[in-house]
Amino acid sequence: MKLVRALASATALAVTIFAASQASALTVGFSQIGSESGWRAAETTVTKQEAEKRGIDLKFADAQQKQENQIKALRSFIAQGVDAIFVAPVVATGWDDVLGEAKDAGIPVLLLDRTVDSDKSLYLTAVTSDLVHEGNVAGKWLADTVKDKDCNIVELQGTTGSSPAIDRKKGFEQGIEGHANLKIIRSQTGDFTRTKGKEVMESFLKAENGGKNICALYAHNDDMAVGAIEAIKEAGLKPGTDILVVSIDAVPDIFKAMAAGEANATVELTPNMAGPAFDALDAYLKDKKEPPKWIQTESKLYTASDDPMKVYELKKGLGY
Numbered sequence: 001m002k003l004v005r006a007l008a009s010a011t012a013l014a015v016t017i018f019a020a021s022q023a024s025a026l027t028v029g030f031s032q033i034g035s036e037s038g039w040r041a042a043e044t045t046v047t048k049q050e051a052e053k054r055g056i057d058l059k060f061a062d063a064q065q066k067q068e069n070q071i072k073a074l075r076s077f078i079a080q081g082v083d084a085i086f087v088a089p090v091v092a093t094g095w096d097d098v099l100g101e102a103k104d105a106g107i108p109v110l111l112l113d114r115t116v117d118s119d120k121s122l123y124l125t126a127v128t129s130d131l132v133h134e135g136n137v138a139g140k141w142l143a144d145t146v147k148d149k150d151c152n153i154v155e156l157q158g159t160t161g162s163s164p165a166i167d168r169k170k171g172f173e174q175g176i177e178g179h180a181n182l183k184i185i186r187s188q189t190g191d192f193t194r195t196k197g198k199e200v201m202e203s204f205l206k207a208e209n210g211g212k213n214i215c216a217l218y219a220h221n222d223d224m225a226v227g228a229i230e231a232i233k234e235a236g237l238k239p240g241t242d243i244l245v246v247s248i249d250a251v252p253d254i255f256k257a258m259a260a261g262e263a264n265a266t267v268e269l270t271p272n273m274a275g276p277a278f279d280a281l282d283a284y285l286k287d288k289k290e291p292p293k294w295i296q297t298e299s300k301l302y303t304a305s306d307d308p309m310k311v312y313e314l315k316k317g318l319g320y
Ligand code: AHR
Pocket: 036, 037, 038, 039, 040, 113, 114, 164, 192, 220, 221, 222, 223, 248, 249, 269
C-alpha cells in the first residue's frame, strides 16, 4: 500500500514538473524573408538551432521574398498569441500598422539583420550589423588596393528598398570618397541572388566594352558576386585579376573563389542574429530589462591573404 502511495505521489510530482516546464516554454514566431542567399539559409539554420538549444517552440514562416507574406505571418502570430515575434524585414518601409498591432497585443517584436524606418517604440530591439560600416570597409579596401590607378566600378545592389541595399551603397560611397580616380559607372539591383547577379553582370560587361572598361565589382552580397564571377569568366576575363571583386557576407563559396584567385575581399556578416535576440528577449521577459534599441554584431574583413581554404573548411558545415 505504501509503495502504491509513493508511486502515485511520484507520478503526480512528475506531472506537475512536466506541466510547469510546458507552461514556461516560450513560443516565438519567426518571419524569415526567404532563401535568396547562402547567408540567409545559414541564418535560418542557426535560428532553429538556437531555439532548440533553449527549448523554445519556434514557429517558422518563409515569406518567399514578399512583404505581404511577412505581414500575414505577423498577423497570424499575433492571433495565435505567441510570446514574441522575430522578423527579418525584406524592405524598410510599410511596417507601422502591423508593428502597432503587435504592440497593442503586448507582443514584443525583435528585428533580425535588417532595420525598418518605423518608430523605435514599435519594436523591442534590432539585432543587426552596422550595414553602412560594411560598405565603408569594402570601399576603403578597394581604395587602398588600387591606390592612384583609375578604376571604374560596377555595383550590384541588394533588394531595392531593403536596409542593407540602402546602407551598403551609402557606406561604400563614403569609403571611396575623396578618391577621384575611383568612379561607380554602373549600379543596378541583383536582388541578392546568384542568378540575378550573373544576369546583371552580363549586361554590365556588354555595355562596357566586353568588360575592358571595368576595373572592379562591388556586390552587396557574396551570392551576387559568385554569379557575377561566372559572367566575367564567360566573357573571357579573369575575375580577381582583370576585374577585382569585393563583396559582403563571407559565405563559404566566396572563400573557394578567393582560394582560386577569382575574388579578392569580403566583409563578414554573422548568421547568428538569433542568439543575441533570444538572450535579450529572455532578460526582458524575466526581469523586464529593456535591451538597447540596437544590438550590433561584428563585421570583419577577409582578403585572399587570410588562408581562404582554411576558412572555407571551417564554414562549410555551418548551414550555408
Ligand atoms: O540582410 C542581410 C543580407 O540579406 C545578406 O547580406 C544577404 O545575403 C541577404 O540575403
